Amino acid sequence: MSVNLAQIIRARRSVRGLERQDLAAAIGCDVRTVRRWESGSLPRSRHLPALRAALGIPLDEMDRIMLELIRDGDLRIEGPEFLEARGLSHGWLAETLLAMDRRLIDIHPALGVHDPDQWAPVFEALPNCWRLLTHRGEIIGNWQFVPLAPGIQEEMRAGRVLDSQIRLDHLVTLDLPGEFDMNVTAMVLEPSYRMGKGLVMLLRSFLEQVCELAHRKVFFSSISANAWTPEAILLCQRLGMHASGKVTNERGVFFETTVADLPNSLGFPEVSRLVECYHTIVARPPNNAEVR
Numbered sequence: 001m002s003v004n005l006a007q008i009i010r011a012r013r014s015v016r017g018l019e020r021q022d023l024a025a026a027i028g029c030d031v032r033t034v035r036r037w038e039s040g041s042l043p044r045s046r047h048l049p050a051l052r053a054a055l056g057i058p059l060d061e062m063d064r065i066m067l068e069l070i071r072d073g074d075l076r077i078e079g080p081e082f083l084e085a086r087g088l089s090h091g092w093l094a095e096t097l098l099a100m101d102r103r104l105i106d107i108h109p110a111l112g113v114h115d116p117d118q119w120a121p122v123f124e125a126l127p128n129c130w131r132l133l134t135h136r137g138e139i140i141g142n143w144q145f146v147p148l149a150p151g152i153q154e155e156m157r158a159g160r161v162l163d164s165q166i167r168l169d170h171l172v173t174l175d176l177p178g179e180f181d182m183n184v185t186a187m188v189l190e191p192s193y194r195m196g197k198g199l200v201m202l203l204r205s206f207l208e209q210v211c212e213l214a215h216r217k218v219f220f221s222s223i224s225a226n227a228w229t230p231e232a233i234l235l236c237q238r239l240g241m242h243a244s245g246k247v248t249n250e251r252g253v254f255f256e257t258t259v260a261d262l263p264n265s266l267g268f269p270e271v272s273r274l275v276e277c278y279h280t281i282v283a284r285p286p287n288n289a290e291v292r
Contacts, residue, residue: 005065006040012055013038026054045140045190046103063192075198076134077205080127094120097142100188105228121168122146128174128213131205133189133198141189141198143206145182147172153181153224157245157254163226177217182210184225187235200268207270210259214277224256239263 013023020034027034027050037043043051052062083093094116123130126146133141148156152170155161161170163185172180187206189198210220225241227233233253236243240263241255259278262271 005042006038008057008065009034009051009055010038012057016055018054023054027051042136044138045135045192046099048190048192049103059191063194074135075140075193075201077201078132078134079130082132082134089120090124091116091120093123094118096139097144097186097188100139100142100190101186104188104191115164118164118167122166122171125168125173126171128209131202131209133193133202133205135193140193141202142186143184143188143202144186145184145206146170147174147220148181148183153183153222156183156224156226157256159245159254174213174216174218179219179221182220182223184223187225187232203266204268204270207268207274211270211274211277214274219278220259222256222258224254227253227255239266 009023013020018026020031020038024031024034027047029047033047037051048062051057052059057065082088083090097119098116123144129146130142130144132139146166149170149172152161152166163183166183166185172178174180184206187202189202193199213219223241225232225236227236233255236253236255239257240261241257243253244256245254259274262275264271
């Protein structure tokens with residue numbers, strides 16, 4: 001039987017003795033928004049945690065509801081064209097992703113969450129290094145990575161440079177062939193989309209982008225990431241990454257791997273294609289040397 005979220009909202013609001021304005025106040029939206037939901041519009045992802053809490057909907061039930069409501073065709077991987085089509089700036093993107101980080105990563109902003117003024121120029125300078133997952137035009141997830149200048153990987157491994165401290169002068173461009181260190185600075189997805197194809201789409205688009213760069217003779221000698229949540233730690237382990245350091249006194253863990261060590265057990269054809277790219281296109285060059 002199909003899910004009717006509008007009916008669920010109306011019924012739970014009635015059982016709890018809430019007027020529409022009461023529910024709107026609890027969620028932080030206006031009454032017209034609640035009225036639209038009760039008429040069949042889907043809530044935006046940023047409203048889902050407060051909506052679930054206000055109506056007492058268990059997390060697993062909300063996940064099931066969203067899985068049944070979301071059609072695969074509603075999910076899209078988008079890049080710079082998302083901003084261009086809407087006339088949005090890289091500063092807007094940095095602010096939006098910062099707000100998502102703050103909601104989903106429960107750590108002090110100075111340690112693991114990015115500053116928008118710091119990251120806006122990074123997004124602009126490195127358009128090949130980030131992608132968004134959208135649902136009906138709303139950002140529900142993203143991945144980002146940065147190509148590190150020589151020596152920065154070691155600084156990050158030692159905890160002397162954090163994600164939040166990365167600046168343009170810590171990075172290199174990918175305009176020319178070469179071999180670099182990569183740090184994955186984000187692989188973020190709204191909780192209600194994690195049980196479906198959302199995470200798979202994010203991971204596959206990331207692998208596709210790394211493979212595309214390999215075809216342009218841009219290689220990565222290592223892939224690292226700071227994992228700030230238990231879910232991120234499990235994901236890094238699932239991707240065959242090994243822990244090689246702690247991030248300050250917080251719960252962050254520094255993980256590393258190489259393309260050759262990505263596990264085929266993931267079942268993604270992109271993994272096999274990526275490994276093949278690294279082994280058969282050209283002999284990989286010395287670090288940061290041009291391929292001739």
